[in-house]
Amino acid sequence: MMLAKLRKLTFSSAFVLLAAASAFAQTATLQGDVKDQNGQPVKGAVIDLTRTDIKGHYTVKSDKKGHWLYTGLPGASTFDITCMVDGKPVDQVKGVKANYGDDNPPINFNTGRMAAAAAAQAQANQTGQASTEQERGMSKEQKEQYEQALKKNSEAIKKNKELNDTYNAGRASLTAAAADTDPAKKKADYQAAIDKFNAANQLDANQVAIWTSLGEAYEGLGKASTGDDRTKALDQAADAYKHSLTVTTKEPQSPQNQAAVYNQLGNIYGMEKKMPEAEEALNKAAQLDPAMAAKANFNMGANLVNGGQPDKAAEFFKKATDADPNYAEAWYQYGSLLMMQGKVDPKTGQQTYPPDTATALKKYLDLQPNGPHAQEASAMLQALGEKVQTNVTVPGASTKKKKP
Numbered sequence: 554m555m556l557a558k559l560r561k562l563t564f565s566s567a568f569v570l571l572a573a574a575s576a577f578a579q580t581a582t583l584q585g586d587v588k589d590q591n592g593q594p595v596k597g598a599v600i601d602l603t604r605t606d607i608k609g610h611y612t613v614k615s616d617k618k619g620h621w622l623y624t625g626l627p628g629a630s631t632f633d634i635t636c637m638v639d640g641k642p643v644d645q646v647k648g649v650k651a652n653y654g655d656d657n658p659p660i661n662f663n664t665g666r667m668a669a670a671a672a673a674q675a676q677a678n679q680t681g682q683a684s685t686e687q688e689r690g691m692s693k694e695q696k697e698q699y700e701q702a703l704k705k706n707s708e709a710i711k712k713n714k715e716l717n718d719t720y721n722a723g724r725a726s727l728t729a730a731a732a733d734t735d736p737a738k739k740k741a742d743y744q745a746a747i748d749k750f751n752a753a754n755q756l757d758a759n760q761v762a763i764w765t766s767l768g769e770a771y772e773g774l775g776k777a778s779t780g781d782d783r784t785k786a787l788d789q790a791a792d793a794y795k796h797s798l799t800v801t802t803k804e805p806q807s808p809q810n811q812a813a814v815y816n817q818l819g820n821i822y823g824m825e826k827k828m829p830e831a832e833e834a835l836n837k838a839a840q841l842d843p844a845m846a847a848k849a850n851f852n853m854g855a856n857l858v859n860g861g862q863p864d865k866a867a868e869f870f871k872k873a874t875d876a877d878p879n880y881a882e883a884w885y886q887y888g889s890l891l892m893m894q895g896k897v898d899p900k901t902g903q904q905t906y907p908p909d910t911a912t913a914l915k916k917y918l919d920l921q922p923n924g925p926h927a928q929e930a931s932a933m934l935q936a937l938g939e940k941v942q943t944n945v946t947v948p949g950a951s952t953k954k955k956k957p
Contacts (some may be wrong), residue, residue: 581629582655584622587615587636590665594619598664599637605648606631607762608717628653629761629797630811636662639930643667653813656844677728716756722762723749727766730773762795762804765814772821784825784867791821812842816849823856832855839876847877861892871909881920885930888913892933911939 602611607630624754626632630651636644644662651657722745730742735826750767753760754875768790775786794814798806819835822828835853839846854869867890873883891910898905913928914937921927 565590580624581651581653581657582624582625582635583624583626583649583651583657583660584620585660585662587619587621587662587664590663595638595664597638598643598662600662601635602626602632603635604630604632607760607942609716624655626651626806627762629765629806634660636664637704639665639808648915650807652807652809654809654842654844656809660849670752675865682942684861695863712756716753718762719753719756720748720760720766723747723753723763724772724865726774727770730770730777740774740777743770743777747774758835759800760811761797761800764793764800765817768817770792772817775821775824787821787825791818794818794821809845810843812845812849815841816845819849820852820856823852823860826860828857828860828862847873847880847883850876851880851886858886858890863893867894874913875925879920880923881917882926884913884917884920885924885926888917888930889926889933892936906937911937 556824566860566924568781583602583616587595587600589595590737593616594617596617598615598619598621600613600615600623602612602623604627607627609630611623611626613621613623628651632649632651633647634645634649635642643664644666646660646662649660726746727743727751730739730746733739733742741904747770748953750763750770754767757763771790771793772784775783775790778786794817797814798811800806815834818840819831819833822834824830832853835849836944839849847923850869854866857863857866857869867887870883870887870890873880874887889914891907895904895906895910897903911934914934917924917930918927918934
């Protein structure tokens, strides 16, 4: 009876963890430090992040240590970042690539950099190294070329505004769908997002963010649907994610961004119970970004549990702990699945378990003594005859101390 209850707990918790791991792929984190010309930290500097590939604007202030951090930024995006003090720009970095995840290189600022650059420019003007007469002089042909360039730029701006508006409308529908509690409205909002992202792709088919957002919308629609509608939407999600990997950009897509997409693909294949495809995609994610190896193996384990293959899932949770020995959730899943593999000796009637069972559960409690599965882990260890040192109260356990 206890084993059946534990099995139920393990299955449900794996599904929740899988959902959390999937959401990870869509956002990025940028951070850095702000210092003055003497190398001292600057508190309260305003960091202005302006997205340049698709319209977006974000601000954050540096803390007392001069550190700034912005999480939840759209992944696979490009930013011009300006540091401002007292409302004036003091430093700037352009073309910053925000890869999925939180391991982007730091973006640091020096509040005296722009002032130094301005002084250098003034010095150049005084020495006569730049001729203002040459800048003023413009032939008729040059003027015509300039006007043509202005017209072309104006058309590009108009098209880009339409693209931005369409994309942002799609993102707004995605946000609404995630918050919807009515199933019919949820599906309607996901479909509205799909329509907007498809329209955006008609304007510009070479935006990675649009294709991954389209995959996210189809994925959401699939989760909200059943039967053939679910299968069709998930297949379209996979197609959109795969297409995002083929988009040609000015610079090659980073391995981290590609790994995040393969992570999404693996989870979609897992939902469709296409386990070989899921394993291939998640292995690819781990190869492209070794920092994702633990998460990718954990996701494969969760896919197998949700797909009714718990015995095989254990090996992937073990791989996740090998990649990250501090991955508490993976230790719990590994230990609880080993617990389910317990066997009864027909001769003695004694219950035996795989060697790592107690080790895995103890490791979970060491890392998270009051974690969400602490009670279940303690109960399983007691069933194994292990001594449990934890503050968690286990139902049915005696609170009386034994006499020495």
